[in-house]
Amino acid sequence: MCGIVGLFLKNPELRPQLGAHLKTMLIGMTERGPDSAGIAVYHRPVQPTQCKLTAFHRDTGYPWREVAGQLGEALGAEVDVERKGNHAVITVDAAEADARAWIARHHPEVRVMGYGQLMEVYKDMGLPAEVACKYALDGMEGSHAIGHTRMATESAVTTEHSHPFTAAPDMCLVHNGSLSNHNNLRKWLRRRGLEFETDNDSEVAARYFAYRMGEGASLAEALEAGLRDLDGFYTFTMGTRDGFAVLRDGIACKPAVLAETDDWVAMASEFRSLANLPGVEKANIWEPKPAVVYTWSLQEAA
Amino acid sequence: MNTIDLSQTSVRELNQRLHGLAPDTNERLWRILNPKGQHALVAGLNVPIEVQIDGHVGYYCAGMNKEAKVVINGHCGVGVAENIMSGEVRVKGNASQAAGASGHGGLVVIEGDASARCGISMKGVDIVVGGSVGHMSGFMAQTGHLVVCGDAGQSLGDSIYEAILYVQGKVESLGADCIEKEMTPEHIERLAGLLARAGIKADPHRFRRYGSARKLYNFHVDHADSY
Numbered sequence: 001m002c003g004i005v006g007l008f009l010k011n012p013e014l015r016p017q018l019g020a021h022l023k024t025m026l027i028g029m030t031e032r033g034p035d036s037a038g039i040a041v042y043h044r045p046v047q048p049t050q051c052k053l054t055a056f057h058r059d060t061g062y063p064w065r066e067v068a069g070q071l072g073e074a075l076g077a078e079v080d081v082e083r084k085g086n087h088a089v090i091t092v093d094a095a096e097a098d099a100r101a102w103i104a105r106h107h108p109e110v111r112v113m114g115y116g117q118l119m120e121v122y123k124d125m126g127l128p129a130e131v132a133c134k135y136a137l138d139g140m141e142g143s144h145a146i147g148h149t150r151m152a153t154e155s156a157v158t159t160e161h162s163h164p165f166t167a168a169p170d171m172c173l174v175h176n177g178s179l180s181n182h183n184n185l186r187k188w189l190r191r192r193g194l195e196f197e198t199d200n201d202s203e204v205a206a207r208y209f210a211y212r213m214g215e216g217a218s219l220a221e222a223l224e225a226g227l228r229d230l231d232g233f234y235t236f237t238m239g240t241r242d243g244f245a246v247l248r249d250g251i252a253c254k255p256a257v258l259a260e261t262d263d264w265v266a267m268a269s270e271f272r273s274l275a276n277l278p279g280v281e282k283a284n285i286w287e288p289k290p291a292v293v294y295t296w297s298l299q300e301a302a
Numbered sequence: 303m304n305t306i307d308l309s310q311t312s313v314r315e316l317n318q319r320l321h322g323l324a325p326d327t328n329e330r331l332w333r334i335l336n337p338k339g340q341h342a343l344v345a346g347l348n349v350p351i352e353v354q355i356d357g358h359v360g361y362y363c364a365g366m367n368k369e370a371k372v373v374i375n376g377h378c379g380v381g382v383a384e385n386i387m388s389g390e391v392r393v394k395g396n397a398s399q400a401a402g403a404s405g406h407g408g409l410v411v412i413e414g415d416a417s418a419r420c421g422i423s424m425k426g427v428d429i430v431v432g433g434s435v436g437h438m439s440g441f442m443a444q445t446g447h448l449v450v451c452g453d454a455g456q457s458l459g460d461s462i463y464e465a466i467l468y469v470q471g472k473v474e475s476l477g478a479d480c481i482e483k484e485m486t487p488e489h490i491e492r493l494a495g496l497l498a499r500a501g502i503k504a505d506p507h508r509f510r511r512y513g514s515a516r517k518l519y520n521f522h523v524d525h526a527d528s529y
Contacts, residue, residue, distance in 0.1 A: 271339030287436075
């Protein structure tokens with residue numbers, strides 16, 4: 001069992017409260033996932049020439065400044081670093097792939113949890129309330145965010161195994177369910193040159209969707225392809241640079257509820273997580289249909 | 303009227319208070335505020351009281367209901383009125399999966415849409431849905447009626463026994479051993495009665511009837527070699 005939540009703000013005036021609302025939503029899913037929790041927040045865009053990485057190391061005393069200094073020197077780029085718990089947001093005036101490659105080569109002990117120009121990813125073991133406090137989620141502004149509370153069934157309880165999983169710039173995935181063909185799919189993707197960081201089935205799904213989009217598929221097309229290629233139970237919520245998407249498998253054993261007002265769209269495993277959103281009493285509330293792709297984007301909302 | 307605010311009272315306290323009511327209680331009207339999607343609200347009622355819930359509820363709301371009349375002014379989660387024995391449960395919004403599952407009697411009205419597996423294994427309950435139902439609705443339905451004013455998803459009435467299904471809109475597909483049957487005057491009358499009880503306006507002549515072909519649920523001696 002796991003809990004997933006997503007909040008997409010159509011009304012820009014609500015952006016300062018994004019984190020506060022997501023925190024309430026995440027805590028609402030504590031009973032579905034008390035092992036660990038994670039969030040991806042879309043905010044604080046960097047300059048077009050820059051990228052930002054959310055990096056993790058178990059040690060809260062990890063020398064992020066030193067590492068960032070070495071990275072800047074190696075790439076000949078300006079680097080800024082901000083420590084949050086055992087994560088650090090590293091902003092680099094260089095291409096994201098180069099920065100990630102340098103970290104992988106010189107600091108393999110560091111795990112890059114998310115990368116791109118907007119998205120920051122924080123995930124950790126512990127109750128959702130503890131994780132939300134550790135990373136000061138309630139102070140975060142932004143346009144949209146997704147979150148996950150985990151009760152592990154398929155792989156170990158570690159920060160690395162927690163969701164969201166990132167597989168492309170500004171893209172991440174949270175998953176409630178279990179995939180039955182993830183080993184085959186992982187092999188299939190490895191043969192196509194993809195690398196994996198964990199044995200988690202949800203990471204396979206994230207990389208699969210990224211692979212499809214890398215081939216040129218739109219977000220909706222990639223999700224449609226997933227209906228054919230992914231076997232198992234799933235409710236997915238995916239965050240991208242300009243929106244978010246929800247997909248359930250054809251049998252729809254894993255719960256999901258959607259709510260929409262003029263100001264926001266929200267998704268959660270259970271309504272409990274939506275119960276405190278502003279104006280939810282008047283929201284349109286429904287259960288997403290099985291095997292139907294739901295997407296929202298900032299362009300449509302504008 | 304007794305009003306219980308769930309921002310002040312726990313679900314357990316509420317349910318225990320309602321379970322403690324005697325059949326001849328004078329406290330017949332109850333209003334519940336701030337349900338906020340909590341689970342198992344007013345489950346296991348067994349006295350003839352009226353309960354109105356203002357807001358959206360979680361899983362198994364009004365489960366095992368007996369004699370009580372429950373109105374939910376909102377959306378409801380999985381398994382509303384599951385195993386209902388008698389009385390009435392009405393949802394003003396949409397319902398999630400397995401509404402009225404395995405219900406033995408009484409009436410369940412979903413004014414909006416119901417998701418997958420509505421009326422799964424129903425055993426005598428009458429369910430009237432103002433909107434559409436999702437896939438596998440009426441799965442293994444044994445007896446009772448499922449009325450759908452909108453459309454029905456895939457595999458309607460799969461492995462159905464003797465329940466009767468009336469659908470006004472499109473049926474995406476019928477499940478194993480479920481077939482369309484003639485809408486005789488007796489069924490028009492029966493459906494008109496169900497719609498009237500549910501307070502839902504629809505013309506019974508526009509509905510089609512589905513039920514069991516009765517080829518699956520009995521052992522057939524010609525199939526002995528298959529086992």
